[in-house]
Amino acid sequence: MYLTRHATSGGPRWARDGRYLPAGFSLRLALELPAAAARELLALLPTGEPATDPLLPPLEPEHEVWASGVTYLRSRDARMAESVVKDIYDLVYEAERPELFFKAAGWRVAGPGEPIRVRRDSAWNVPEPELAVAFTRTLEIVGYTVGNDVSSRSIEGANPLYLPQAKVYDGAAALGPGIVVAASAELMALPIQLVIQRGDAVLFTGETSTAQMKRPPDELVRWLGRELAFPWGGFLMTGTGIVPPDDFTLQPGDRVQITVGRLTLDNPVV
Numbered sequence: 001m002y003l004t005r006h007a008t009s010g011g012p013r014w015a016r017d018g019r020y021l022p023a024g025f026s027l028r029l030a031l032e033l034p035a036a037a038a039r040e041l042l043a044l045l046p047t048g049e050p051a052t053d054p055l056l057p058p059l060e061p062e063h064e065v066w067a068s069g070v071t072y073l074r075s076r077d078a079r080m081a082e083s084v085v086k087d088i089y090d091l092v093y094e095a096e097r098p099e100l101f102f103k104a105a106g107w108r109v110a111g112p113g114e115p116i117r118v119r120r121d122s123a124w125n126v127p128e129p130e131l132a133v134a135f136t137r138t139l140e141i142v143g144y145t146v147g148n149d150v151s152s153r154s155i156e157g158a159n160p161l162y163l164p165q166a167k168v169y170d171g172a173a174a175l176g177p178g179i180v181v182a183a184s185a186e187l188m189a190l191p192i193q194l195v196i197q198r199g200d201a202v203l204f205t206g207e208t209s210t211a212q213m214k215r216p217p218d219e220l221v222r223w224l225g226r227e228l229a230f231p232w233g234g235f236l237m238t239g240t241g242i243v244p245p246d247d248f249t250l251q252p253g254d255r256v257q258i259t260v261g262r263l264t265l266d267n268p269v270v
Contacts, residue, residue: 001042003027003143004178005060005111006053012060015051016042027060027134031233035140039181057111058145058179059134064234065109065173067130067149068220069099071213071239088160098215100224101163103149103237104173115270117171118250122152125250128240129194129258131187131210133217134179136233139225141184141218146258146265147237148174150250175235176265184218190261194242197255204248208241 004015005027014021025045030038059065070093092099110116118125132147150173156166189211196204210217217238224236250256254269 001039001181002178003042003058003181004051005056005058006051007056008053012056013051013053016045016047018051019047020049020051021045021047028062028232031134031136031142032231033136034138035136035142035183038136038142042181055112055177057106057109057114057175058177059106059109059175059235060232061105061107062232063106064102064230065104065106065132065175065237066224066234067101067103067167067237068215068239069101071098071215071220072208072241073212073214093214098220098223100220101167103167108170108173110171110174110267112176112265112267114174114267115171116148116150116174116256116267117169117270118150118252119152119155119169122154122166123249124154124157125150125152126244126248127194127196127250127256127258129192129242129260130237130240131190131192131217131260132175132235132237133184133187133221134233134235135221135230137231139221139230141187141221143179143181144187144190144261145175145179145235146177146260146263147235148256148258148265148267149237149240150174171270174265174267177263180261180263184216187217191259192242193259195257196244196250197257198251198253203254204244206242206244210238212241213238
């Protein structure tokens with residue numbers, strides 16, 4: 001099953017496999033349930049006319065988006081290289097407890113085709129292509145989407161305590177285009193690709209796979225929910241394994257295209 005959220009004349013509306021679900025349906029109704037019941041509900045809901053309205057980000061305003069750091073060896077190495085305080089990244093990569101941080105409220109998240117931003121007070125800004133998972137109130141994964149954890153490497157590198165400013169600002173999070181309903185076991189070997197364009201030129205391409213992750217997504221979700229309730233479910237970006245070279249920074253006018261599995265998210269930079 002594939003879920004998308006659309007901007008209709010009557011307000012946001014969800015669709016399954018290209019056809020609208022009942023107008024009263026909201027994703028939180030499904031994510032309040034255990035994963036098996038959520039999948040059953042999604043499969044049984046009737047569908048109507050084809051969903052042709054523009055896409056919105058595949059979450060609702062009350063949903064929270066969290067993120068994980070240093071879950072790939074490449075990410076650990078890049079953050080050690082950028083940072084004045086280097087050893088903390090190696091320590092967290094090897095530790096039992098993962099790095100987890102708040103990224104965005106649902107209403108702040110950009111969807112497909114919507115702009116992402118670079119900070120005006122940072123000279124080194126990058127996209128971070130990531131598998132993002134949707135999880136239930138019971139901390140079970142029900143599906144995946146594409147995540148872009150846009151980040152300021154210069155701000156984070158100056159001091160680890162600046163992480164919230166490096167990660168959380170207007171236009172720093174994008175999700176989409178939809179949600180592939182899938183179990184956590186299906187997410188362990190998904191290809192991930194990043195393409196950055198400036199005008200007609202391709203400035204950077206990179207590839208990795210979720211098979212390279214240090215920690216599986218369901219482990220990250222369980223850690224996130226240890227002392228934190230998600231009554232309507234939530235979303236977790238699971239870290240990046242693709243890092244552009246140190247002399248690259250995003251500029252307004254660039255386009256960032258991220259593919260995870262069979263989904264592609266495309267966003268302009270402003």
